[in-house]
Amino acid sequence: MKNIILLAFTFTLYVTNAQDFSTTEKYTLMNERSIGQEEEGLAQIDLVSSEDSSKTIAIVDITELELLENIRVTVLSEPNLEDINEIVKVELEYLACCVSTDTYYFLVTKENDFIALPRIENVYCDAPQIDTHYVFPNQTYGQEGKILKAELQYTETYTIRDIEVLQSFVWNDDDFDYQDAITAINY
DSSP: OHHHHHHHHHHHHHHHHHTTOEEOSSEEEEOOOOTTTGGGTOEEEEEEESSOTTSEEEEEEESOGGGEEEEEEEEEEOOSOTTEEEEEEEEEEEESSSEEEEEEEEEEETTSOEEEOOOEEEEEOSSOOEEEEEEOTTSTTOOTTEEEEEEEEEOTTSOEEEEEEEEEEEESSSOEEEEEOOOEEEO
16 A cells, blocks of 8 residues: 555656646635535535635545545646746646545636636546546747646656647637547557
């Protein structure tokens, strides 16, 4: 069990670095809303700005409160999307027989509005070899003016072996044009 935890932690660190997201103190999570939900194992927390914690940016669902091991808030600066300053990523890591993550992405506009992308779930049992992420234009494998939802496959040493684009969202200043992907890139 300790090997799985260490492997999942190492893998998560690698993926976070590979996506160019960096730790931040600009945002924080607070105000657990678990009153009356303890029996169901559900809870909600608020994503807030560290400068003004009175304004809730988003409410993040914790699906398995008793299994929650770690929460990370990271930022991707200058993602090269029209009128978007940064991307805030919130990762919730759960530990049971397998490690699972719920990842929330929020696009921050120049007017300081927040736009949520659909949540992404990943499950890692044994050695994690595949996971799903959003890829932005300024990142490796990114495409100009598009947000890609991609499945990444890794080698035993956690280098990217293959990327399959699951969805491609054309970004036109807060307007999504959904396109189904038809390609995979093999390396």
